[in-house]
Amino acid sequence: MAYDISLTGIRAQMARLEVASNNIANVETPGYSFYRAxxxxxxxxxxxxxxxxxxxxxxxxxxxxxxxxLPAELVEAVAAQRAFEANVRMIEVQGTAQDFFLNRLRPM
Incomplete structure (x- = not known):
């Protein structure tokens, strides 16, 4: 369950970063109006x-x-990146905790 929650966070932050990246790529496109996830x-x-x-x-x-x-889009991109990294770290921590407890339960 906890893995699933972190994975949804990763997917959502990837979409958020993609939208911000698209906005940054179009910063000089005449008539372009920004999007937000x-x-x-x-x-x-x-x-x-x-x-x-x-x-x-x-x-x-x-x-x-x-x-x-541009400054707002860069902030949005960095925030999405940090949230993505936090979700990845959460998956790593969950794996480490799971390994620890499985090793403790294993007969010696």
Whole structure:
């Protein structure tokens, strides 16, 4: 169960990072308006999922400058990376704890 929760977190953060990366890649694309990955709790599991990828402001005219704030997108990308790493670390810790207890239960 705990592995499953961490895996949902990894998947959600990958999606979040992908959206931020796409926004960064389009920072100079005229008329582009940024997107945001919205995360939500999975019912019954305690995990997380991508509820929606929304565009908070509609795309402007093709001639308008891109509606992307580079510093905000970099912060979003770093936050997603750190959350991803935290979930990976949680899986590692769960594996270490499981190995420890299985070794303690093994007859000598």
């Amino acid at each position: 919205l995360l939500a709790t999975q019912r019954g599991t305690g995990g997380v999922q991508v509820a929606d990828i929304e565009q908070p402001r509609p795309a402007s005219t093709p001639e308008a400058p891109a509606d992307v704030e």
